[in-house]
Amino acid sequence: xxxxxxxxxxxxxxxxxxxxxxxxxxxxxLDNSAYQFYQDGALVIEDGKVQxxxxxxxxxxxxxxxxxxxxxxxxxxxxxxxxxxxxxxQVEVIASYGEQLMDWLNNYTFPAEGQFEDKAYASNxxxxxxxxxxxxxxxTALVFGTVHKQSVEAFFEASEQRNTRMICGKVMMDxxxxxxxxxxxxxxxxxxxSLIDTWHNKGRQLYAVTPRFAITSTHEQLQKAEQLxxxxxxxxMQTHISENKDEMAFVAELFPQAKDYLDVYDQYNLxxxxxxxxxxxxxxxxxxxxxxxxxxxxxxxxxxxxxxxxGLLDIQELEQHQVAYSIATDVGGGTxxxxxxxxxxxxxxxxxxxxxxxxxxxxYLATLGNAKTLQLDDKIGSFKTGNEADFxxxxxxxxxxxxxxxxxxxxxxEKLFAMIILGDDxxxxxxxxxxxxxxxxxxxx
Ligand SMILES: [Zn+2]
Numbered sequence: 001x002x003x004x005x006x007x008x009x010x011x012x013x014x015x016x017x018x019x020x021x022x023x024x025x026x027x028x029x030l031d032n033s034a035y036q037f038y039q040d041g042a043l044v045i046e047d048g049k050v051q052x053x054x055x056x057x058x059x060x061x062x063x064x065x066x067x068x069x070x071x072x073x074x075x076x077x078x079x080x081x082x083x084x085x086x087x088x089x090q091v092e093v094i095a096s097y098g099e100q101l102m103d104w105l106n107n108y109t110f111p112a113e114g115q116f117e118d119k120a121y122a123s124n125x126x127x128x129x130x131x132x133x134x135x136x137x138x139x140t141a142l143v144f145g146t147v148h149k150q151s152v153e154a155f156f157e158a159s160e161q162r163n164t165r166m167i168c169g170k171v172m173m174d175x176x177x178x179x180x181x182x183x184x185x186x187x188x189x190x191x192x193x194s195l196i197d198t199w200h201n202k203g204r205q206l207y208a209v210t211p212r213f214a215i216t217s218t219h220e221q222l223q224k225a226e227q228l229x230x231x232x233x234x235x236x237m238q239t240h241i242s243e244n245k246d247e248m249a250f251v252a253e254l255f256p257q258a259k260d261y262l263d264v265y266d267q268y269n270l271x272x273x274x275x276x277x278x279x280x281x282x283x284x285x286x287x288x289x290x291x292x293x294x295x296x297x298x299x300x301x302x303x304x305x306x307x308x309x310x311g312l313l314d315i316q317e318l319e320q321h322q323v324a325y326s327i328a329t330d331v332g333g334g335t336x337x338x339x340x341x342x343x344x345x346x347x348x349x350x351x352x353x354x355x356x357x358x359x360x361x362x363x364y365l366a367t368l369g370n371a372k373t374l375q376l377d378d379k380i381g382s383f384k385t386g387n388e389a390d391f392x393x394x395x396x397x398x399x400x401x402x403x404x405x406x407x408x409x410x411x412x413x414e415k416l417f418a419m420i421i422l423g424d425d426x427x428x429x430x431x432x433x434x435x436x437x438x439x440x441x442x443x444x445x
Contacts, residue, residue, distance in 0.1 A: 006046045007435070008063065010056050011072035011393065013041030014416070015079065015383040016368040020360040023319055028361075035360065037412055043077055045389045048435035053383040072393050075429055076419070078363060079381055080139025080390030081339040082370035083328050085238070085278040085299040087144040088129040088155055088168075089113045089122075090332030100309050101244035101333075109332070113171075114180050116146040122154035130158050130166075134439040136338040137392035137428040140371075140380055142238055142276055142299075142328075143168040144210055147181050149191040156199045163203065163434050165380060165388065167236055169210030170195055174221045177212075189224040196232050204388075204434075208236035208276075214251045214264045226268040236274045236374070239265065241298075242287075243279035244310050262287040271296045274375055278330060279304075280318075281311040288321035297373040298323055301330035302345035308333050314353045315346075326373040327365045339366045340423035347420070359416035389435040394419060398427040 016035045021028040042059035044052040052059060060069075089112065096108040116122045133141060145152040145168055152170045159166040172188040173181065183191070192209060200207035209228045211217045217225070229237055242248055242261050251261050258264045262283065265271060271294035280298035283291075291298065300313050318325045328334075329342050336342060343362040350357040371381025379388050396415065397403040402422045409415040419427060431439040 006044060006051065006063070006067055008059070008067055008069045009043040009045065009072065009077060009391075009393075010069055011041060011043075011075045011077045013038045013043055013053060013077045013383070014363065015053055016364045017382065017384075019369065020364050021358065023322070026320060028319065030360075035364070041077070043383060043391065045435045048389055050383045050385055050387045050389050052385060072429065074396050076394040076396065077391055078394065079367040079383060080392055080431065080433070081137050081366045082326075082374070082376075082381060083133070083138050083141040083339060084276055084297075084326040084370050084373060085301055085328035085330050086141050086334070087330070087332060088126060089116050089144070089146045089151060091125050091129050091132075093332035094335065096332070100246070102246050102250075104308060104333070110178050110181055113146040114178070116148050116151040117180070119150040119154055122146075122148070122151045123158060126155045126158035130162055130164060131439075132337045134162070134164070134431045134433070135428060136336075136340075136425045137394070137431050138337065138339055139390035139392070139431065139433055140165045140374075140376070141167070142208060142236065142374065144212075144238065145170050147171045147173055147183050147188075149195060152195050152199070156202075156205045159205060160203055162438055163436070164438075165204040165206070165376070165390070167206040167208050167238075167374070169208035169236070169238060172209070172211045172221055172225060173216035174218050176216050185218065185220040185224045188221055189228065192224075192228050193231075196228070196235055200232065200235055206236065207232075208238045210237075211239050211270070213240040213247070214255060214261065215247065222264075222268040222270070225270060229270065229272075234274070236276065237270050237272070238276045239270070239278070241265070241277040241280050242282040243305075244308070245282065248282060260284055260287055262290055266290060276326070276373065278328065279310065279313070281305060281313045285321070288318070288323050291323045292321055295324065298325045299328045299330075299373075300325055300346060301328045301334055301342075302349045303335045303342055304330035304333035305349065306345060307335050312349050312352050314355075315350060315357070316353065316355045324373050326370040327362075336424070338424045340420055340427060342366075343420045344423075359413050359420055362420055363416060389432060391432050392428060393430040393432075394423070394427050395429040395441075398423065398429075402427065
């Protein structure tokens with residue numbers, strides 16, 4: 001083995017191989033074989049890829065004595081976290097007071113997105129945004145740009161510099177938005193096509209066809225989205241659905257011929273395994289069935305749903321209908337870039353629905369589960385041999401209260417739960433992208 005490019009990371013390691021709570025006869029049942037946990041583990045990285053993971057004692061015995069070992073005592077290594085719904089141009093919209101979805105878009109979001117016509121502005125925010133994600137241990141995200149083609153160019157350029165695996169798309173919207181944010185069906189097609197040709201599968205970058213939501217696209221534009229997906233079957237499709245009751249009423253008014261909200265997208269063949277629908281709080285049974293049939297997924301955005309007063313998603317209902325779902329921040333409607341904070345809020349929303357979201361399931365969702373909904377589990381989301389080596393080092397002593405609580409935890413589940421509920425960017429000691437350290441925390445507080 002060429003030890004020049006091999007590094008071993010020694011810490012506690014948690015890695016999922018499948019869903020720890022698969023549904024058996026309609027019930028979620030714990031499967032302990034779904035994950036590996038090594039109290040004293042070793043993660044071997046070679047040329048930016050995962051070579052091996054196991055007990056440190058066993059792994060180190062197989063390696064040359066001079067192999068480089070990076071020790072992270074009292075830390076937990078997990079795969080890089082994945083965020084399946086976020087808007088990079090909404091960085092500055094975060095924490096904007098007092099509105100629900102439609103007014104929040106008109107009063108805060110649309111004016112902010114107008115600034116992305118200026119590519120230099122877009123580049124500044126893209127760099128800030130990516131650094132913020134990495135600080136929180138998120139290494140992959142499915143990201144909205146703005147209507148401006150250059151907003152997505154700026155984003156991919158910034159992502160390419162960091163070698164992060166990111167999925168992004170130019171927003172398509174040609175009505176019910178200010179003139180300065182509207183394109184046309186033809187322009188949205190041409191810009192999207194050009195971005196796909198330039199960026200899709202360039203290094204680690206991937207493209208998503210991005211009609212903002214049914215309200216802001218005409219029939220002609222949704223046809224263009226359909227055409228793009230037909231011409232490029234391996235790109236993604238991202239949009240919003242059933243987030244807010246006023247939004248849903250407006251969609252019903254605009255598309256009187258559709259059976260329901262999902263049917264609007266279905267009429268243009270926008271459903272499928274690479275299609276991610278953000279929110280989906282108020283879906284009906286037919287829509288659940290149709291999402292299941294087509295392998296489409298719903299992205300659960302708890303901090304956003306609470307912040308904008310949109311509603312409480314019932315993940316048990318999704319599970320009962322076998323609808324794939326992932327978890328996401330939805331910044332700037334969402335209030336934190338941290339997936340740990342997002343999982344904490346997901347736990348609380350699930351409590352409000354009378355159910356439980358276990359710590360194992362939560363961390364599965366943030367890693368392998370989210371990778372699966374993006375059809376990327378052959379590349380990221382776990383420490384399978386050959387996977388791209390994106391990983392995060394979490395600190396069990398990141399704050400005084402975290403340290404105190406961890407000292408009282410007796411089981412792995414308790415320790416993970418405390419990490420989720422009390423953790424945020426301060427819990428991220430380091431973040432690695434394709435084997436390279438891209439974030440190191442400055443100091444503990
Ligand atoms: Zn959103």
